[in-house]
Amino acid sequence: MDASIQELKEREAEGKKDYVLLDVREDYEREEFNIGGIHIPLGNLMASFDKLAAHKNSEMIVYCRSGKRSAMAQELLRQSGFTNVRNLEGGMLAWLAE
Template sequence: MQNITPEEVKERLDKGEQLNLLDVREPHEREEFNIGGIHIPLGQVMMQADELENLKNQEVIVYCRSGNRSGQAAMILETMGFANTKNLSGGMLAWQSKFGQ
């Protein structure tokens, strides 16, 4: 698993790049603020990994509130054969402190 900064992700999104984003927060957290992507809470990642099967050989950027749960999710995905997972450093807290809502 590698880390990726909010600045890198925002720059790529601003350029119109289609990113494979995975939000592993709880539904109420996602409702408050999100940057898009697939929503699978951390506790359900293993059970719902088949929804991500088509992304196994692609870059998947995982995010959460602070970067802890997304780091765990990225490691889980790696053990399931995902080749290119990246954890959004600092999560949505870092994103919001840099870019607001």
């Protein structure tokens, strides 16, 4: 199940940091605006699974600009054994529009 912008903002407002945020955008996109988390551009993701290994069973919320790259990252992570990966619906475009 994907994560909604509203759900994530509510969890942040309540101080619930019981999840891992993963930003799969390019460096320049992250510099313009980000909501934190681990930054691994989608093109580097498969080579970086070892950096994420400690989070294999954690809830991971993946985000990008619009939700398309994060959906690809979600699938790659699932195929590699990550058990609870969620895509942030609409990405940063939706976050800024809220």
